[in-house]
Amino acid sequence: MPDLLIKGWQWICLAVGGGFFAIGTLGLFRFSDTLSRVHALTKVDNLGLGFIVIGLLPAVESVAGGVKLMLVWGAALAASATSAHLVARTVQRRPGMTLNEEYQRDD
Amino acid sequence: MTAVLNAVAAILLFTLLVALVRIWRGPDPADRMLASQLFGTTGVGFLLVLSEALEAPALVDVALTLALLSVLALVAFVTRVAPSVSGDGRSGANEEDRNA
């Protein structure tokens, strides 16, 4: 019985992960500016990857295998955050798209 | 279990393919470079699921390499292709937000 429970948990995690990846891709089309698309890719896709990793964890044979999966996740997280920053840096700021910190404070 | 894994892998591959339409359409070079980030996350997820489905542990190593290489591709893009971003002519700090 617990075996079935773990399997069910895995299925749910994998399905949710796949769902988040699909939403991330949707963001590439629904968001109208490049930087918002980067938001979608960075945050939603990383969550998707997280769920996939959690879904796969019960299936690994050794502790080292589990650590390795977490390592891949961590590397992908760091890679994604760095990539997001690098892409964002190259996007030219359009006039009218800015507001300053003081404005935020008055909010 | 394998059926579920294969289904998830198929979903991931499908989202990757759909996302390539955005890369194809652009229009900004930065939009196109999102492909690199895309392979760094969706590609990695796909390979991890596939590794479990095919019982091919080496694919985990491929996933790790892909994640690390995706950043290098972007570094190359930023330093060689993208226009200089040295911060000149950026005095827009006090502009009001038009939509506010």
Next chain:
Amino acid sequence: MLRYQGSRLWPLSLRTLCLLAVWWALTLGEPSALGFGLVVAVLAARLSVMLFPPSGYRLSLPGLVRFAGYFLVKSLIAGLDVARRLLKPVVDVHPGQIRVRLRLPDGSPRWLLANTLSLMPGTLSVRFEGEWLWLHCLDTRQAVVRDVRTTEARVATVFGLSLSEEEAKS
């Protein structure tokens, strides 16, 4: 608390241990590969100390653990937040850029903050400009700066730093 002792031996051995752990995971705990791993880990740690000398920050282990927890919860919220905005009939965003004056010192603390903010709800670090960090926000109607300050304080505890309040006001 992991304290930097001022000698070179401590960061070297710490990095060797970390790299050895990574090697152990990458080789799936294969015992016959550990010999190679030890040699590679020592050489790589030696090289890393040469290329990236110890910064002298006292990393706080409890701070690091708490930061990891905070980060996991917040990045979960971030993903759900973007997903929720995307799935509405009309995409619910109000994008814009803001800049905040950083109170953290240059180097690793700022780097950690910028990368973390990119995975936090609603913010994406765009570029550094001296003391300032430009952020792209999905929704500028939210109290973005308050969230940035919270994360900044969390990063500060990881590095055992204290932030002065007057600097934030200027």
